[in-house]
Amino acid sequence: MAKILVLESSAHLEKSFSRKLVAEFVELLKAQNRGHEFVFRDLAHDPIPVVDSTIVDIIRTPPDKLTDEQRQKTALSEQLIAELKDADYVVIGAGMYNRNVPAALKAWIDQVVRIGMTFTVGENGLEGLLKGKPVLAVLSRGGDYSERESIDWQKPYLEHILGLIGLDVRFAVMEGALMPEEKRDANLARAREAIREAAAKLA
Numbered sequence: 001m002a003k004i005l006v007l008e009s010s011a012h013l014e015k016s017f018s019r020k021l022v023a024e025f026v027e028l029l030k031a032q033n034r035g036h037e038f039v040f041r042d043l044a045h046d047p048i049p050v051v052d053s054t055i056v057d058i059i060r061t062p063p064d065k066l067t068d069e070q071r072q073k074t075a076l077s078e079q080l081i082a083e084l085k086d087a088d089y090v091v092i093g094a095g096m097y098n099r100n101v102p103a104a105l106k107a108w109i110d111q112v113v114r115i116g117m118t119f120t121v122g123e124n125g126l127e128g129l130l131k132g133k134p135v136l137a138v139l140s141r142g143g144d145y146s147e148r149e150s151i152d153w154q155k156p157y158l159e160h161i162l163g164l165i166g167l168d169v170r171f172a173v174m175e176g177a178l179m180p181e182e183k184r185d186a187n188l189a190r191a192r193e194a195i196r197e198a199a200a201k202l203a
């Protein structure tokens, strides 16, 4: 049995490839009948507020240096971090928006990447506190970036920033979601294979 946190961030609810693939992954896990528990959070449908002037300094301060009043202002951030810490496995669905992740997902990242809570500064620099927690990032992009990595800031960004807090990120990538049907279907088959492999590892 594993606790699985599922985060969605595509603004398309019906025709999203990342949502379709994440849903297939969840179905594969349910079919394993291992009693996995799922927590779903839809960052596009139910957005996380961006870090604004009321919390910007608080959220960058180690929690043990905050007053009770300041901590109340970051209650949402603490809830999101608790959800993340509680999960044994995290699934993140994301389309590519302007070469990067959707702002809905970035807003979540800004709330969970926190000094003293998910990373610390040690002798060797930044150190992640969620060491080794597995993440499957299910990505979809309109074009094919497999040979255009230098303009892909979606996949490397997620690998870097989630790695910074210690998460162990694997990917299932749907390239060319907006390409002609034949190419798109071959890409979808490849992404499905990655989903199946990831699910099999949890069996």
Ligand SMILES: Cc1cc2nc3c(=O)[nH]c(=O)nc-3n(C[C@H](O)[C@H](O)[C@H](O)COP(=O)(O)O)c2cc1C
Binding pocket: 010, 011, 012, 015, 016, 017, 018, 019, 094, 095, 096, 097, 098, 099, 100, 140, 141, 142, 143, 144, 177, 178
């Ligand atoms: C606001 C916006 C920006 C986008 N920017 C890019 C982009 O920079 N490169 C790209 O290949 N596709 C881009 N697309 C297309 C999406 O990446 C593609 O439709 C993808 O499948 C979206 O994920 P989804 O199917 O899970 O919704 C963009 C789509 C939107 C809505």
